[in-house]
Amino acid sequence: MYTENTGKHHRNGLLVWLLPLLVVISFWGVSQNIMVVDASSAVTVLPGNGGTLPLVNQLVIKQNDTALQGITNNAGDRGSLTPKNGAQRVLIHKVKDSDTITSTYGTVGTFHGQEVTAKVTISHIKVHDDSHKAPSGMKQTDGAFQIGPGFSSDTTMSNVAQFNVSYEFYYADTHAAVNI
Secondary structure, eight states: OBOTTTOSBOOOOHHHHHHHHHHHHHHHHHHHTOOOOOOOTTOOOOOTBTTBOOSSOOEEEOOOTTOEEEEEESOGGGEEEEEETTEEEEEESSOOTTOOEEEEEEEEEEETTEEEEEEEEEEEEEEOOTTSOOOTTOOTTOEEEEEOSSTTSOEEEESEEEEEEEEEEEETTTOOBOOO
């Protein structure tokens, strides 16, 4: 630090210079991770227990790469299921909003210590419009999902612009629905 009174440099402690710099850097880093969500009608807040969500999640999902037990779709003759690279490919021709794909899984984890199974339903499937070229071998009105063998496996899609997904969990021993 240079002082005008003496014309000499004086050495201040490292903390005098470093501390303000670290404070600025830390606040800059925090500000980069802030996400603002507009709570419009598209956002649903779940009430949880008495209006507050617990911080402890009682649903424990475990890695199980062979939990997939089956896949169905309601597209009739427009739908097909074929194995592909260790996964199952579901192709639906002339996709309709009412088409659904349902994957059923064996034990995927526990809820309050009890084993649970799962069902995942893909619905309200919308394919890309003409501004997005369909992949090779597919028509513009076709949509495809490739569903991996495990509950936490990747699910990839082709020519799909939008869809909904819902998860249902069941107790493995009684098959009763889990109320999460």
